[in-house]
Amino acid sequence: MLTKEKLVKEFQKTPSKYWKVGMFEDEGFTRKQCPKCKKFFWSISKTTCGDTSCEDYGFIANSITKKRFGYIEMWKEFEKFFGKNKHHSMPRYPVVSRWRPDLFFTIASIQDFQRLDASGLTFEYPSDKLVVPQVCLRFPDIPNVGVTGKHHTSFIMAGQHAFGYPKTGYWKDRCIELNFEFLNGAMGIKKDELTYVEDLWAMPDMSAFGPCVETFSRGLELVNSVFMQFSSVNGKKIELPIKVVDVGWGLERLTWFSQGVPTSYDATFGKVADHLKKLVNYDETLFFKYASFAGSLNIDEIKDLRTARGLIAKKIGVDEKLLERKVAPLQAIYSIADHTKTLLYAISDGGLPSNVGGGYNLRVILRRALSFIDEMDLNIKLPEVCAMHAEFLQALDPKLTENLKDVEKIIDFETDRFVSSRSKASKIVEVIVDQKVDIDEDKMVKLYESQGVTPEMIKTQAEQRGVVIKIPENFYETLSKKHMGRKDDEKKFKYDLSKLKPTKQLYYDGIKNFTAKILKIFEGSHIVLDKTGFYPTSGGQIHDIGKLNGFDVVKVEKYNNVIVHTVNGKYRGSKAVKGEIDWDRREQLMKNHTATHVVNAAARIVLGNHVNQAGAEKTVDKARLDITHYKSLSDDEINKIEGVANKIVADKVRLNRMVMTRTEAERAYGSMIYQGGAVPSTNIRIVEIPGYDVEACGGTHCESTADVKAIKILKTERIQDGLVRLEFAAGSKAWDDLKKKEELLKKSAEVFNVTAEQLPSTAQRFFDEWKDRDKVIEKLKSELAFLKAENLRGKIRDNKLYHILPYNRDQLVEVAEAMATEQPKLLVVLAGVNGEIVGKRGAQNDENVGDIVSEICKKCGGSGGGSLSFAQGRGELAKIRSVFAEMGF
Numbered sequence: 001m002l003t004k005e006k007l008v009k010e011f012q013k014t015p016s017k018y019w020k021v022g023m024f025e026d027e028g029f030t031r032k033q034c035p036k037c038k039k040f041f042w043s044i045s046k047t048t049c050g051d052t053s054c055e056d057y058g059f060i061a062n063s064i065t066k067k068r069f070g071y072i073e074m075w076k077e078f079e080k081f082f083g084k085n086k087h088h089s090m091p092r093y094p095v096v097s098r099w100r101p102d103l104f105f106t107i108a109s110i111q112d113f114q115r116l117d118a119s120g121l122t123f124e125y126p127s128d129k130l131v132v133p134q135v136c137l138r139f140p141d142i143p144n145v146g147v148t149g150k151h152h153t154s155f156i157m158a159g160q161h162a163f164g165y166p167k168t169g170y171w172k173d174r175c176i177e178l179n180f181e182f183l184n185g186a187m188g189i190k191k192d193e194l195t196y197v198e199d200l201w202a203m204p205d206m207s208a209f210g211p212c213v214e215t216f217s218r219g220l221e222l223v224n225s226v227f228m229q230f231s232s233v234n235g236k237k238i239e240l241p242i243k244v245v246d247v248g249w250g251l252e253r254l255t256w257f258s259q260g261v262p263t264s265y266d267a268t269f270g271k272v273a274d275h276l277k278k279l280v281n282y283d284e285t286l287f288f289k290y291a292s293f294a295g296s297l298n299i300d301e302i303k304d305l306r307t308a309r310g311l312i313a314k315k316i317g318v319d320e321k322l323l324e325r326k327v328a329p330l331q332a333i334y335s336i337a338d339h340t341k342t343l344l345y346a347i348s349d350g351g352l353p354s355n356v357g358g359g360y361n362l363r364v365i366l367r368r369a370l371s372f373i374d375e376m377d378l379n380i381k382l383p384e385v386c387a388m389h390a391e392f393l394q395a396l397d398p399k400l401t402e403n404l405k406d407v408e409k410i411i412d413f414e415t416d417r418f419v420s421s422r423s424k425a426s427k428i429v430e431v432i433v434d435q436k437v438d439i440d441e442d443k444m445v446k447l448y449e450s451q452g453v454t455p456e457m458i459k460t461q462a463e464q465r466g467v468v469i470k471i472p473e474n475f476y477e478t479l480s481k482k483h484m485g486r487k488d489d490e491k492k493f494k495y496d497l498s499k500l501k502p503t504k505q506l507y508y509d510g511i512k513n514f515t516a517k518i519l520k521i522f523e524g525s526h527i528v529l530d531k532t533g534f535y536p537t538s539g540g541q542i543h544d545i546g547k548l549n550g551f552d553v554v555k556v557e558k559y560n561n562v563i564v565h566t567v568n569g570k571y572r573g574s575k576a577v578k579g580e581i582d583w584d585r586r587e588q589l590m591k592n593h594t595a596t597h598v599v600n601a602a603a604r605i606v607l608g609n610h611v612n613q614a615g616a617e618k619t620v621d622k623a624r625l626d627i628t629h630y631k632s633l634s635d636d637e638i639n640k641i642e643g644v645a646n647k648i649v650a651d652k653v654r655l656n657r658m659v660m661t662r663t664e665a666e667r668a669y670g671s672m673i674y675q676g677g678a679v680p681s682t683n684i685r686i687v688e689i690p691g692y693d694v695e696a697c698g699g700t701h702c703e704s705t706a707d708v709k710a711i712k713i714l715k716t717e718r719i720q721d722g723l724v725r726l727e728f729a730a731g732s733k734a735w736d737d738l739k740k741k742e743e744l745l746k747k748s749a750e751v752f753n754v755t756a757e758q759l760p761s762t763a764q765r766f767f768d769e770w771k772d773r774d775k776v777i778e779k780l781k782s783e784l785a786f787l788k789a790e791n792l793r794g795k796i797r798d799n800k801l802y803h804i805l806p807y808n809r810d811q812l813v814e815v816a817e818a819m820a821t822e823q824p825k826l827l828v829v830l831a832g833v834n835g836e837i838v839g840k841r842g843a844q845n846d847e848n849v850g851d852i853v854s855e856i857c858k859k860c861g862g863s864g865g866g867s868l869s870f871a872q873g874r875g876e877l878a879k880i881r882s883v884f885a886e887m888g889f
Contacts, residue, residue, distance in 0.1 A: 030043070049195055062218075154342035158248075336382075511533045522564075540616035542620070622733065662682055799826050804884065835877050852871070
């Protein structure tokens with residue numbers, strides 16, 4: 001089995017074959033081995049490799065470039081140089097990676113040109129030589145942000161790419177020649193200041209790998225040149241027929257290196273950094289000294305950050321505690337500046353903070369920024385910082401300014417949630433500190449995930465009570481890694497279909513009947529035809545039904561390019577078949593599917609550009625659309641969405657449906673076409689409602705929005721954090737719903753013996769009377785709970801009570817809270833006759849109620865959990881009785 005370590009050893013046996021290029025010889029570079037890290041490198045006079053771990057920053061307050069470049073100016077210089085060298089300059093791709101279903105975010109510029117097909121990873125590119133200012137998001141770097149001076153959660157990778165060598169593009173010699181010409185010529189770095197370090201790059205699965213050359217100067221890596229040359233097949237190294245040059249230039253680092261300021265944040269955040277530094281006590285002289293050594297503080301590479309910082313304090317002759325006090329506020333504001341920039345890009349491109357998927361990482365950095373503001377008592381409003389970033393970056397990315405209103409609404413909403421969590425944190429930490437509970441990394445992760453309590457909240461609350469709590473340095477990296485994968489949802493058939501030809505698709509042609517030939521029958525009822533007019537379940541649209549030679553077709557599924565029809569009973573008959581589609585059903589499905597596109601467009605118009613389709617289902621009676629949105633919809637928003645949707649219907653917009661190459665479609669419409677997910681095909685079907693919506697979609701649709709007739713939103717609900725579901729009906733099904741509601745209104749008016757117009761005021765009067773009665777009932781329930789608590793006193797053993805009551809969940813909670821309030825050392829777990837379980841502890845009890853209830857529920861065939869002091873769940877009543885009996889109750 002090939003590994004990176006084995007390959008490096010193999011390549012080092014003949015290094016000139018893999019790393020030596022003509023420029024090295026032409027300019028007088030020789031190969032050496034670093035005495036510190038033992039890596040091999042090429043230089044003129046340097047004695048170490050130049051990596052940060054082997055050399056402190058030597059460019060701070062000592063710029064060696066021909067001028068100091070601004071951030072945007074640096075990109076313009078880069079673009080101009082490579083333009084002269086016949087590279088096509090491209091706009092950036094979004095940071096939300098809709099074209100790669102296995103990744104949430106864009107993490108490297110090469111990702112812009114990678115696509116996943118049935119055969120695996122492929123490349124699609126508009127030019128064989130190009131550059132792109134790609135914004136990349138990387139969350140494993142969170143703990144290093146603000147600490148090393150060079151790490152960011154979002155940064156611009158100035159991507160330099162060449163594709164197709166040897167037919168097109170270029171290879172190692174030309175690549176490193178361009179590298180040298182830019183650094184030495186355009187930037188003016190003397191050649192004896194450069195080192196080129198030998199290394200190897202590889203995909204995790206070894207599907208592509210090759211040598212790479214990292215370029216350093218004065219302790220800072222400026223660029224990494226990767227040469228995708230080989231692949232691993234059956235454990236053997238084979239040469240790739242088409243090779244790719246993948247060069248990642250760090251725009252932040254190039255700018256920082258040219259300016260010689262203390263950190264890359266000072267160089268690349270413009271007036272944002274200047275504004276935030278005014279809010280803290282910035283000791284410029286001290287920080288310049290400290291910054292020269294900060295590169296060694298990479299948390300991935302050192303065991304103890306505090307010890308490492310102590311060594312720096314000795315080197316610069318400063319008291320360690322004083323250094324900590326001076327540096328901590330700066331690290332906080334740099335982190336705030338970095339995190340807001342990342343949020344600005346992510347939300348502008350359709351990302352949302354949430355507790356699932358990639359949104360989890362956005363919420364992590366948002367709450368981390370808010371925690372720093374709290375901890376340092378800073379007067380900072382995150383939307384205002386986002387606005388400053390957008391203004392500074394406008395020349396490079398004007399779209400950021402256009403989306404500021406959406407960004408502000410979303411961040412304000414998340415901030416309110418954070419404030420609520422902070423209040424909760426105060427109570428939780430109070431219990432933890434008072435009971436002297438040890439808080440390790442696992443417990444911190446659990447508190448964050450279950451309660452939204454950040455480590456900074458815990459630390460601040462604990463310090464107010466005189467308790468010191470250390471936050472693990474890799475805490476946010478641990479969180480980030482847990483939420484970065486995507487699941488493989490590929491559908492598989494239980495029989496081998498690989499030898500069958502792809503089924504010719506007739507369902508886009510509007511045919512109601514067709515003839516075809518049977519290619520294969522599985523188990524007598526699963527039939528594969530050479531062609532079909534039956535639409536298979538796909539893209540959220542349910543399959544067609546109808547008949548094949550008189551047999552009822554009850555299910556149609558597509559597996560890769562083969563379509564399988566399931567009929568009722570065992571098929572007996574000719575291999576030549578006649579297919580008949582249930583056309584009335586198909587027409588209704590077409591209306592509901594077209595309505596889904598219309599509602600998606602309407603939701604984006606009403607709610608903002610952050611709205612994207614996250615899932616959809618189109619059945620005969622109704623359709624549903626899941627959209628990305630940060631909160632539940634108000635009645636006003638629902639009415640507006642429905643109104644805009646029906647205006648699009650009334651406008652009689654004719655749909656455009658066309659098959660395009662994936663490259664052409666992306667160039668014409670961007671990655672927003674992947675509303676329903678990435679399409680694993682080089683040719684994709686585009687459905688456009690001009691002026692409103694355009695998507696890659698394989699469903700069946702109406703000719704015009706007018707054919708939809710009408711759209712009625714039936715209900716909406718927030719199905720999970722960051723996702724809202726809309727259910728709606730189109731055409732006659734929409735009218736059916738309106739008729740039902742009219743009939744319901746009529747019957748309701750009859751019940752109250754009033755007219756329909758008088759119904760609202762009558763209902764309000766009854767509601768007010770009901771509320772007054774409900775208050776009396778709640779008071780009686782509370783008194784009953786205390787009485788029941790008194791009756792249960794005699795059943796308590798060793799400050800514990802496990803008991804079954806003929807109550808519902810709310811009543812169980814009332815009794816449990818009453819008992820825990822009255823007896824602070826008590827742990828009480830109550831179960832109801834429907835299998836509901838509630839657990840509560842008193843203020844002086846230190847047991848973990850969440851874990852206890854969770855364990856009981858598991859034993860009883862259910863699930864449950866909660867916080868340290870309160871939990872709930874469900875199980876089977878018979879098993880609950882048994883478990884309580886085993887405990888002696």
